Amino acid sequence: MGDATTVVRTGRKFDQVLAGAREVFMTDGFEGASVDDIARAAGVSKATLYSYFPDKKLLFMEVARQECQRMADETVARIDPSAPVADVLTMAATEIISFLTSRFGVRIFRICAAESERFPELGRDFYESGPMRGRDRLAEYFRHAREEGALELDDVVLAAEQFSELCKTRLWPRAVFGLQSEFSREEIDCVAREAATTFLARYGTRSGV
Structure with a gap:
């Protein structure tokens, strides 16, 4: 993920992304959490994940x-x-x-x-x-x-x-x-x-x- 700092908090899959990220971060930690695993747990594509959170740090903090x-x-x-x-x-x-x-x-x-x-x-x-x-x-x-x-x-x-x-x-x-x-x-x-x-x-x- 890049260095962008904008989080898009709208959209029907936003909550899905957060739920998937929460599950993966709790299991694998910040560094061990991969974009692929987060997207899979959230049931979304990586493109959708990036559209909400262009930076993994932003996702973790959200x-x-x-x-x-x-x-x-x-x-x-x-x-x-x-x-x-x-x-x-x-x-x-x-x-x-x-x-x-x-x-x-x-x-x-x-x-x-x-x-x-x-x-x-x-x-x-x-x-x-x-x-x-x-x-x-x-x-x-x-x-x-x-x-x-x-x-x-x-x-x-x-x-x-x-x-x-x-x-x-x-x-x-x-x-x-x-x-x-x-x-x-x-x-x-x-x-x-x-x-x-x-x-x-x-x-x-x-x-x-």
């Missing part, structure tokens, strides 16, 4: 971008601004941890890390479409909670980054290092509750309890 955006949008949609902050944080932490420890989340992280030296833009683009997007959504909620007097903090972006790191406790290292591949709801819920509790111990107010 797969990652859509999955990360879906996770962020679903989490935001479930936020009830009138609910206690502890409940909102626990819910958000559960969603974040579930994604981080999922097969897709772990595989995408490994691919970006493995290819970051040869293709540094992969890491940058993944961060912007995934972690940074999630951080900004959390920061928006923290800003609202601060205005309501439920949180006491100055830097909402830093607080969002800290909360995300709390969600990586225990389970995420086990996932990315291959020590564990399946995680029970009880394990995820435990880390989520502790993330929310620890965060509120630092930034919570009496009115937010």
Whole structure:
């Protein structure tokens, strides 16, 4: 594939291409994924594949971008601004941890890390479409909670980054290092509750309890 940077996100076979690419990238990694295999998995011709994605990096990032955006949008949609902050944080932490420890989340992280030296833009683009997007959504909620007097903090972006790191406790290292591949709801819920509790111990107010 060439160096073009335009992605065509219309057309009836666009979703087919993404589904096929997702399957192949998850199995073979970024470098190991071939155009022929992606086209075959998607059930389209190589010409059709090229018409949507003239560059394999663009295809990989679109797969990652859509999955990360879906996770962020679903989490935001479930936020009830009138609910206690502890409940909102626990819910958000559960969603974040579930994604981080999922097969897709772990595989995408490994691919970006493995290819970051040869293709540094992969890491940058993944961060912007995934972690940074999630951080900004959390920061928006923290800003609202601060205005309501439920949180006491100055830097909402830093607080969002800290909360995300709390969600990586225990389970995420086990996932990315291959020590564990399946995680029970009880394990995820435990880390989520502790993330929310620890965060509120630092930034919570009496009115937010």
